[in-house]
Amino acid sequence: MKIAVMSCIHGNYEALNAVLSDIDDHNVDKIYCLGDLVGYGPHPNAVVEMIRALDIPTCQGCWDEDIVEGLNACECSYPSVLAEKRGKLAHEWTNQVIYPEVRQYLAQLPLSLRDDNLCFVHGSPHNQHEYLLPEVDAFVAMERVLTTGADILFCGHTHVPYVRSLDASQMQIRVKLADKSEQETSFSAPLKRIVNAGSVGEPRHGRPNATYVIYDANTDQITLREVEYDYEKTCAAIIEKGLPPIFAWRLARGMEFAERADDPTHVCER
Amino acid sequence: MPSLNITLVSGPPGAGKTTWIRQQVNSAAETAVYLNLGSGNTPIDSTYLATEVAGLTVLPVEQLTDFLAQPLVGSAVYVELGFHIDLTSLILPDQMADCQRVTVLPPATRQTEWRNWADLVVTGVKTGMALSQPHLWRSVLSGQVLDLASLNTFWYELTHGAYGTVQRAKGIFDVADGRSLYFDFVAGLAETTYLELNLPLWCNGRPDRFSGIEVVGEALDQEAIAETIKACCLEDHVIAYYQQQIKDSLEPGDEVA
Ligand SMILES: [Zn+2]
Ligand SMILES: [Zn+2]
Numbered sequence: 001m002k003i004a005v006m007s008c009i010h011g012n013y014e015a016l017n018a019v020l021s022d023i024d025d026h027n028v029d030k031i032y033c034l035g036d037l038v039g040y041g042p043h044p045n046a047v048v049e050m051i052r053a054l055d056i057p058t059c060q061g062c063w064d065e066d067i068v069e070g071l072n073a074c075e076c077s078y079p080s081v082l083a084e085k086r087g088k089l090a091h092e093w094t095n096q097v098i099y100p101e102v103r104q105y106l107a108q109l110p111l112s113l114r115d116d117n118l119c120f121v122h123g124s125p126h127n128q129h130e131y132l133l134p135e136v137d138a139f140v141a142m143e144r145v146l147t148t149g150a151d152i153l154f155c156g157h158t159h160v161p162y163v164r165s166l167d168a169s170q171m172q173i174r175v176k177l178a179d180k181s182e183q184e185t186s187f188s189a190p191l192k193r194i195v196n197a198g199s200v201g202e203p204r205h206g207r208p209n210a211t212y213v214i215y216d217a218n219t220d221q222i223t224l225r226e227v228e229y230d231y232e233k234t235c236a237a238i239i240e241k242g243l244p245p246i247f248a249w250r251l252a253r254g255m256e257f258a259e260r261a262d263d264p265t266h267v268c269e270r
Numbered sequence: 271m272p273s274l275n276i277t278l279v280s281g282p283p284g285a286g287k288t289t290w291i292r293q294q295v296n297s298a299a300e301t302a303v304y305l306n307l308g309s310g311n312t313p314i315d316s317t318y319l320a321t322e323v324a325g326l327t328v329l330p331v332e333q334l335t336d337f338l339a340q341p342l343v344g345s346a347v348y349v350e351l352g353f354h355i356d357l358t359s360l361i362l363p364d365q366m367a368d369c370q371r372v373t374v375l376p377p378a379t380r381q382t383e384w385r386n387w388a389d390l391v392v393t394g395v396k397t398g399m400a401l402s403q404p405h406l407w408r409s410v411l412s413g414q415v416l417d418l419a420s421l422n423t424f425w426y427e428l429t430h431g432a433y434g435t436v437q438r439a440k441g442i443f444d445v446a447d448g449r450s451l452y453f454d455f456v457a458g459l460a461e462t463t464y465l466e467l468n469l470p471l472w473c474n475g476r477p478d479r480f481s482g483i484e485v486v487g488e489a490l491d492q493e494a495i496a497e498t499i500k501a502c503c504l505e506d507h508v509i510a511y512y513q514q515q516i517k518d519s520l521e522p523g524d525e526v527a
Contacts, residue, residue, distance in 0.1 A: 080423060081417040
């Protein structure tokens with residue numbers, strides 16, 4: 001079985017289309033999406049309609065939740081007051097243009113998905129708003145994977161793709177913190193992995209290209225894909241729709257729309 | 271009338287006028303007086319020099335007449351002229367007629383207007399661009415306190431062309447932790463971080479001292495610049511919160527205002 005996993009489309013329809021056609025070229029059996037379908041980008045409705053039309057299993061992202069529940073993200077999840085103000089502008093704009101059926105669809109999205117030994121979440125198994133950055137403490141990372149019972153945890157939310165392997169030695173240290181029952185499973189657990197799918201519509205790796213991952217279960221191979229697309233079309237749409245022009249400037253440079261979020265230790269306690 | 275040792279300093283934006291004056295003052299034994307013509311109500315260079323250069327007195331333009339009537343004998347007087355001041359039509363008080371004219375120019379530039387005017391041409395720094403029609407945008411920010419993370423983002427965007435082509439940008443900003451920071455950018459020069467001005471930590475309400483920004487460039491989106499700066503500014507209750515934190519963490523000997 002071969003699957004494609006994508007995350008964080010953020011209303012960027014051009015990027016989504018490019019990724020879907022790249023997926024087409026790779027003969028995958030199934031596509032999973034880790035949420036953040038909307039937010040910042042100019043085409044939230046079109047993105048959701050496309051995901052629904054293709055029947056892509058999707059979990060709920062932080063932005064999807066906020067559009068349903070009202071702006072709910074804790075203030076500390078923004079790295080600066082400027083980022084917060086820009087985030088609120090994007091939220092208000094999205095909230096105004098979104099169709100009622102799109103909102104309903106986002107509301108019923110599950111927080112996690114399972115497929116055999118694979119688990120799919122937006123931020124972390126604890127919370128859609130938690131960042132599992134590559135440098136997160138190994139014990140914490142392992143704990144997050146173990147809570148799911150899966151061997152590979154697919155996540156997004158940080159907008160930076162990565163693959164991280166957690167080996168048994170780290171696990172053994174980890175069990176000292178766990179209760180007895182977990183101790184048993186921990187010792188016998190095979191190698192665990194965290195795979196971050198990056199971001200289709202709002203990359204922050206310094207280039208405007210979309211990223212996603214392909215996992216081939218037969219060969220146990222994970223491939224990070226980086227796909228070029230006509231980002232200038234998205235930039236033009238941002239300006240045409242009345243979103244802040246700075247979003248377009250930043251998107252074209254692979255710097256995210258508002259500002260990067262970079263507190264790896266922050267766990268939202270809401 | 272005592273004769274005054276006056277030096278007028280001109281040159282394009284970012285060439286290094288203020289730096290040259292600073293070097294002269296630092297290398298001379300005598301005290302110095304500094305006057306900036308053309309900075310209007312955004313005295314960024316004056317504020318910077320006043321805090322960073324010992325033995326330098328900054329003279330506000332309003333006090334020039336009084337000063338000339340009763341000058342500080344034996345001190346060197348440096349008058350920095352903004353790049354946008356028309357040198358040919360500049361008329362200075364009689365007492366200043368007998369002065370040395372220095373122009374600071376980037377290497378290998380003609381800049382004939384400045385060359386013709388000057389007695390001495392100083393080779394300044396090589397700047398990355400020379401705009402034919404530079405536009406000057408300024409804003410006084412005194413009383414505002416900015417969030418530093420936001421300010422860093424804004425400064426990066428500004429100096430990387432998000433709001434138009436920027437040749438030169440400088441600013442003095444009060445930030446949440448009580449410091450006053452000096453930001454300085456010249457296109458083509460290595461990027462520098464901000465400099466912490468030698469001023470007391472401000473921890474009692476809105477700062478009663480100068481802060482402001484000046485941008486020289488082309489096709490500047492002034493409205494977006496102003497809006498973004500506004501979005502970096504903190505509200506009263508947030509300022510109060512941070513100032514309480516400053517007070518709680520003060521060490522003996524810390525200077526506060
Ligand atoms: Zn996202
Ligand atoms: Zn997210």
